[in-house]
Amino acid sequence: MSKLRVKFVKNDLMKFISHLDLLRLMERALRRADIKLSFSQGFNPHPKISFATAVPIGLSSEGEYMDVELDEELKPDSFVDRVNRQLPEGIKIISAKNIEAKTPALMAIVDASSYIVSCPLENDTTQNTIEVAIKDFMDLEEIIIHKVSKKNGRNVTKEIDIKGFIYKMELLEHSGRSIIFKLMLATGSKGNLKPEVLIEKFIHDMEVPIILDQVRVHRLELYTLVGDTLITPLEING
Amino acid sequence: MTKIDLDELLYKVEKPARYIGNELNSVKKDLNQVDIRFGFAFPDVYEVGMSHLGMHILYNLLNNQNEIYCERIFSPWADMEGLLKEKEMPLFTLETHSPIHELDFIGFTLQYELSYSNILNILALGNIPLRSNERGMEDPIIIAGGPCAYNPEPIADIVDIFVLGEAEEVILELLDKYKLWKHSGRNKKDFYHSIAGIKGVYIPSFYRVEYHENGTLDAFVPLSDNAPNKISKRIIKNLDDVYFPEKVIVPFIDVVHNRAMVEIFRGCTRGCRFCQAGMIYRPVRERSVDKVKDLAHEIINNTGYEELSLSSLSTSDYSGLNDLIRHLIDKYGEQKVGLSLPSLRLDSFTLQLIEEIQKIRKTGLTFAPEAGTQRLRDVINKGVTEEDLIQAMENAFSLGWNNVKLYFMIGLPTETYEDLDGIVDLAHKVVETYYKVPKEKRNKGLNVTISTSSFVPKPFTPFQWEAQDSIETLREKQIYLKGKLRHKNIKYSYHHTETSFLEGVFARGDRKLGEVLIKAWENGCKFDGWHDFFKYDQWMKAFEDCNIDPHFYASRKRSYEEMLPWEHIEIGITKQYLKKENERAQEAVLTHDCRTSCTGCGINQGFIGGVC
Numbered sequence: 001m002s003k004l005r006v007k008f009v010k011n012d013l014m015k016f017i018s019h020l021d022l023l024r025l026m027e028r029a030l031r032r033a034d035i036k037l038s039f040s041q042g043f044n045p046h047p048k049i050s051f052a053t054a055v056p057i058g059l060s061s062e063g064e065y066m067d068v069e070l071d072e073e074l075k076p077d078s079f080v081d082r083v084n085r086q087l088p089e090g091i092k093i094i095s096a097k098n099i100e101a102k103t104p105a106l107m108a109i110v111d112a113s114s115y116i117v118s119c120p121l122e123n124d125t126t127q128n129t130i131e132v133a134i135k136d137f138m139d140l141e142e143i144i145i146h147k148v149s150k151k152n153g154r155n156v157t158k159e160i161d162i163k164g165f166i167y168k169m170e171l172l173e174h175s176g177r178s179i180i181f182k183l184m185l186a187t188g189s190k191g192n193l194k195p196e197v198l199i200e201k202f203i204h205d206m207e208v209p210i211i212l213d214q215v216r217v218h219r220l221e222l223y224t225l226v227g228d229t230l231i232t233p234l235e236i237n238g
Numbered sequence: 239m240t241k242i243d244l245d246e247l248l249y250k251v252e253k254p255a256r257y258i259g260n261e262l263n264s265v266k267k268d269l270n271q272v273d274i275r276f277g278f279a280f281p282d283v284y285e286v287g288m289s290h291l292g293m294h295i296l297y298n299l300l301n302n303q304n305e306i307y308c309e310r311i312f313s314p315w316a317d318m319e320g321l322l323k324e325k326e327m328p329l330f331t332l333e334t335h336s337p338i339h340e341l342d343f344i345g346f347t348l349q350y351e352l353s354y355s356n357i358l359n360i361l362a363l364g365n366i367p368l369r370s371n372e373r374g375m376e377d378p379i380i381i382a383g384g385p386c387a388y389n390p391e392p393i394a395d396i397v398d399i400f401v402l403g404e405a406e407e408v409i410l411e412l413l414d415k416y417k418l419w420k421h422s423g424r425n426k427k428d429f430y431h432s433i434a435g436i437k438g439v440y441i442p443s444f445y446r447v448e449y450h451e452n453g454t455l456d457a458f459v460p461l462s463d464n465a466p467n468k469i470s471k472r473i474i475k476n477l478d479d480v481y482f483p484e485k486v487i488v489p490f491i492d493v494v495h496n497r498a499m500v501e502i503f504r505g506c507t508r509g510c511r512f513c514q515a516g517m518i519y520r521p522v523r524e525r526s527v528d529k530v531k532d533l534a535h536e537i538i539n540n541t542g543y544e545e546l547s548l549s550s551l552s553t554s555d556y557s558g559l560n561d562l563i564r565h566l567i568d569k570y571g572e573q574k575v576g577l578s579l580p581s582l583r584l585d586s587f588t589l590q591l592i593e594e595i596q597k598i599r600k601t602g603l604t605f606a607p608e609a610g611t612q613r614l615r616d617v618i619n620k621g622v623t624e625e626d627l628i629q630a631m632e633n634a635f636s637l638g639w640n641n642v643k644l645y646f647m648i649g650l651p652t653e654t655y656e657d658l659d660g661i662v663d664l665a666h667k668v669v670e671t672y673y674k675v676p677k678e679k680r681n682k683g684l685n686v687t688i689s690t691s692s693f694v695p696k697p698f699t700p701f702q703w704e705a706q707d708s709i710e711t712l713r714e715k716q717i718y719l720k721g722k723l724r725h726k727n728i729k730y731s732y733h734h735t736e737t738s739f740l741e742g743v744f745a746r747g748d749r750k751l752g753e754v755l756i757k758a759w760e761n762g763c764k765f766d767g768w769h770d771f772f773k774y775d776q777w778m779k780a781f782e783d784c785n786i787d788p789h790f791y792a793s794r795k796r797s798y799e800e801m802l803p804w805e806h807i808e809i810g811i812t813k814q815y816l817k818k819e820n821e822r823a824q825e826a827v828l829t830h831d832c833r834t835s836c837t838g839c840g841i842n843q844g845f846i847g848g849v850c
Contacts, residue, residue: 016254017490024496028262028488028542031573043600045574058249086542088262213250 001038003103004068004079006096007234014090015060022091023049026066029086035079038069052106052222052233053113053187056194061219063113065106065233067099097234106233110188111225112167115195116218117181122209127174133206134169145201162201165193179210187222242330242337251317255491256284259332262488263540265301265308269334272307273420274413276300277331277344277378279311281356282767287312288487289495291549292347292384298483299406306413309333311344313356313765314363322363329363338364341378342416345409346397348386351744352737352767354393357382358759361396368756370398370443375426381412388471388518389697389804392744394442395752399430401438402807403471404504406480408438434464438472441465445806447749453790455748455801470808471518477504477525484536488543497545497578498537502530502562506551507833510608511619511823512650514696515551517816518809520841522833527558531565538575545576545599554583555833563591571598585626589633596637603634606645609653610660616826617652619819624664631671640681642668648715648732649693649707651823658715661688662722669727684727690719692738696745697804698811700819705795706742709735736774740766742792748803751791754784812840 010022017025027047030037039045048069055061076096084093137143143163148155165186173180185193195217203210223230248254269275278297280287287293293310300308309331314322322329328337338344338360346357358368361380367373370380382393383401390400401408412433419429430441444465448457460467474480482501489496505522506515525533534546546566550556566577576599582588592603607622609615615622634642646661665688672684692712695701707715712735723730744751757780765771781788796802798817815838822829829837836842 013258013260016248016258018255020492021255021490024492025490027544031542031544032539039574045599047574057254088260090260214246216249 001101002070002073003099003101004070004074004076004096005099005103005106005234006066006068006079006093007232008064008066008091008093009062010055010064010091011060011062012090014088015058018057019051019054022055023051025088025091029083030068032086033082035068035074035082036071038071050105050107052110055219059217059219062094063219063221063232065222067103067106095234103236108189109224109233109236110222111186111190112184112223112230113187114168114220114223115181115183115185116172116220117183117195117199118178118216118218119181119199119210120178120214121176122211124176125179125209127171130171130174130179130208133202133208134171137202137206138166138169140205143201143205145197162193162198165191166198169198242327242335244330244335247318247321247325247327250321252315253284253491256312256315257318257330257332258490259310259335261490263485264333264487265297266333267301267307269307269336271304273305273417274307274343275341276306276308276413277311277338277341278308279338279344279346279357279360280313280349281346281353281360282313282349282765283315284312284489285491285493288489288493290347290349291499291501294483294486294499295481296345296405296409297487298485299481300409300413302481303410303413305417307333309336309341311338311360313360316765316771319359319363328365329360339366339376339378342420343413344378344380346380346382346384348382348384348393350767351386351392351741354744354755355759355763355766357393357396358756359764362759368759369395369752371395373398379416379426379429385514385518386745388514388807388809389745389747390440390442390807391447391749391803392747392751392755394749396755397442398426399433400440400442401472402440402469403438403809404474404480405438405472406474408436408472411436412439431462431464434462435466437470440469440807442749455803455805458801458806468806468808471810473521473810474504474523477501477523478529482525482533484533485540486537488541495547496543497547498534498541498543499547499549500530500533500537501525501550502548502553502556503550507555507831508552508621509619509819509829509832509837509839511617511700511819512608512647512693512696514699517698517811517839519551520809520811520839522555524557527562527565530558530562534566535569538570544574545578546570547578547580549580551581552583553579553581554585554588560587560591563594567594567598574598576601583622585630589630589637593637602641602643603639604643604645605630607664608645608647609650610646610657610662610664613826614650614653614657614660616828617823618647618650619823619829621828621831624667627664628667628671631668632675635672635675635681635684636679638679638681640672640683641685643687643689644668646688646690647693648690648719649712649738651693651701651704652826653707655715655718658719659722661690661719665723665728666725669725672727685729686727687729687731688719688723689730690716690732692733692735694738694742694745697802698809698816700816700823702746702802702816703796703798703800703820706739706792708789708793709739712738734769734772737766737769737772739788739792740774740777743788744791746803747791750784750786754780754786757783810839810841815839 037047050067052065080093080096142161147158168184170182172182297308300306379398381399382397383405387400415432433439444462446459450456503524505519507522577595608620695704716732758777761776763773
């Protein structure tokens with residue numbers, strides 16, 4: 001019996017597979033690697049694999065995490081090596097470590113994500129214009145978005161202030177017709193903000209000519225908040 | 239070669255992983271190192287095509303040859319089709335994302351008639367002319383096989399070459415000839431001549447069809463000396479020797495049959511009179527238990543699948559079933575690899591086996607009495623009795639099942655409303671049986687699903703001369719059943735009658751239907767098997783425009799004397815046998831399973847030689 005926390009990347013064509021596809025893919029790779037998995041009880045036993053977040057289709061990432069429960073003791077290095085040989089191009093485990101059985105679930109501890117977001121522009125826009133727009137945007141008292149959800153079959157619009165979900169927004173690169181942002185945004189059950197939602201709001205409020213449907217998002221890392229500091233799920237002691 | 243830049247498109251479609259390829263065990267080859275490029279095309283969406291065992295077999299068989307590269311082609315879903323048209327990009331292969339017109343061959347598998355419009359759509363999206371006689375040297379050769387190829391005529395003007403029967407051997411013989419021809423600088427017709435004599439190969443352009451004034455066939459005339467008068471299907475003699483893939487592609491997305499598959503035998507001896515598969519795949523050939531065990535082992539190791547399916551037309555008939563199942567449970571139970579056994583007969587022995595299997599993973603229970611009364615079950619030669627069914631249900635409920643499905647057909651020859659009442663009675667008896675089982679033994683909450691499909695007479699069955707029920711008649715029968723099957727434990731589901739009618743037209747159609755098909759495709763018909771896409775009105779308009787009456791093919795009882803459109807194809811079953819079986823059907827006389835003794839279908843008389 002043991003539990004491993006695993007960090008992996010999901011890149012290239014693999015950004016186009018869904019969260020459920022990824023779950024199946026991992027289970028089968030672990031089976032081929034002859035890793036002895038722990039299974040849930042019941043009519044339809046499932047391996048005990050749990051992910052930090054459900055990665056949306058189209059998002060590439062170099063900072064995804066999962067916890068895997070095993071029916072055997074296995075050195076993390078050996079696990080990484082064996083499983084990587086079974087994973088397709090685009091998905092790769094970077095590191096793994098043993099964690100205690102009672103370690104809180106990934107899903108519960110994730111608070112923030114850092115992203116790189118590339119945005120093509122409709123027309124030439126100077127670096128200064130963008131930087132001013134970011135500053136003005138971040139100086140707003142509140143940033144209200146309208147979220148439509150279904151309640152009892154009816155559409156209900158909710159106002160959400162996302163200002164508190166934006167930890168950082170900066171211009172990383174600028175070249176005439178395209179810009180790249182670096183973002184740090186809230187992720188998880190306590191608050192969640194998708195980069196696309198932020199960019200859409202940014203376009204709307206600041207009138208920056210970003211072509212929304214060509215925005216590409218790449219996740220760099222996931223974080224959990226301990227006191228005032230952000231640390232990665234692998235840095236947690238447990 | 240050109241490679242399509244897909245990335246931008248993939249962000250805009252609902253399921254991009256349908257188009258990316260690169261799955262585990264998909265084959266990568268250097269295009270400069272291969273001589274023949276073959277596209278295996280399944281004329282439906284990825285999730286359906288990838289569930290098809292035959293595709294996996296041929297894909298790997300061809301890719302095992304160094305000089306051949308087999309890639310996959312599927313119908314793009316409507317969103318991707320729209321984008322391709324908008325960007326003026328051609329349809330592409332999954333492996334190398336090459337435009338499909340760059341291939342030497344495109345091979346379509348014909349699994350159901352309602353996929354024919356998708357064949358045209360694939361060709362058109364690949365910028366390939368639809369009609370065989372419009373294609374030139376630069377275009378790929380269009381080849382087709384699969385169960386619907388046994389009546390190839392409705393698409394004879396579209397396909398260049400048909401392969402009849404099991405393709406594992408004939409496809410390589412054909413490609414060997416192609417290799418010789420490819421570098422000869424001669425025209426396509428020379429290639430066709432070089433293969434016309436290969437058993438199992440049918441080249442429709444080498445024949446002319448003549449018709450009587452009433453529209454029925456008069457003659458089928460070979461136009462070339464080396465075109466045989468009759469074209470015989472190919473049979474693989476020994477399943478242990480024939481190629482079966484050990485490394486199959488594992489899709490990223492959830493496909494219809496998302497599991498490992500091992501074929502345990504081909505053919506079926508039961509002789510159900512409505513069943514085309516039971517006739518065209520004769521004789522029965524089993525794969526040995528040892529071979530199946532080896533294959534299962536390799537496939538599970540190479541894929542990591544959590545479920546293994548043993549495929550055949552009638553799993554219970556496999557002689558080594560007990561031994562095989564116990565072995566698989568012992569070996570893979572601990573790793574939670576589930577087993578699925580399609581097409582089971584529910585006798586007590588089988589239920590015990592299923593009970594064992596359920597300990598790993600729970601599945602539903604399906605039973606196919608096919609008809610509601612003993613008389614009609616005797617007509618179709620489905621040798622099950624009501625007692626069998628009720629007994630099996632009682633056992634199943636006692637063992638904890640509470641979810642059962644019963645499959646029936648409506649519109650069978652000689653059917654009356656008494657037979658429909660039989661379906662209703664059976665459904666209610668199943669419910670009664672459940673409530674008779676002591677409460678402590680059964681599981682709570684019974685669900686009985688009654689599903690009816692509409693009978694479509696198929697070529698090479700004893701019912702090939704019969705008239706199909708009209709759309710209206712079938713609908714009335716469905717409404718009748720719906721009214722009588724209102725019960726809190728019973729759910730009734732049925733097929734759309736218009737699609738069954740169209741299926742019936744093309745199943746027994748002739749060459750004249752090719753133009754209707756093209757017309758219908760021009761009218762926007764595609765994905766006819768998908769109800770959301772099916773355009774019955776456009777189909778009827780196409781028939782009208784071509785001045786062809788669809789009822790001529792589906793709704794007319796044919797005489798034994800009439801020349802049938804598939805008369806030039808030989809599957810080894812004699813017309814005499816089919817006739818005799820049809821007559822026994824009319825009298826509701828059973829014909830026994832030919833495992834017990836030969837019933838004289840003809841497959842072992844001169845066709846393969848020896849016994850079957």
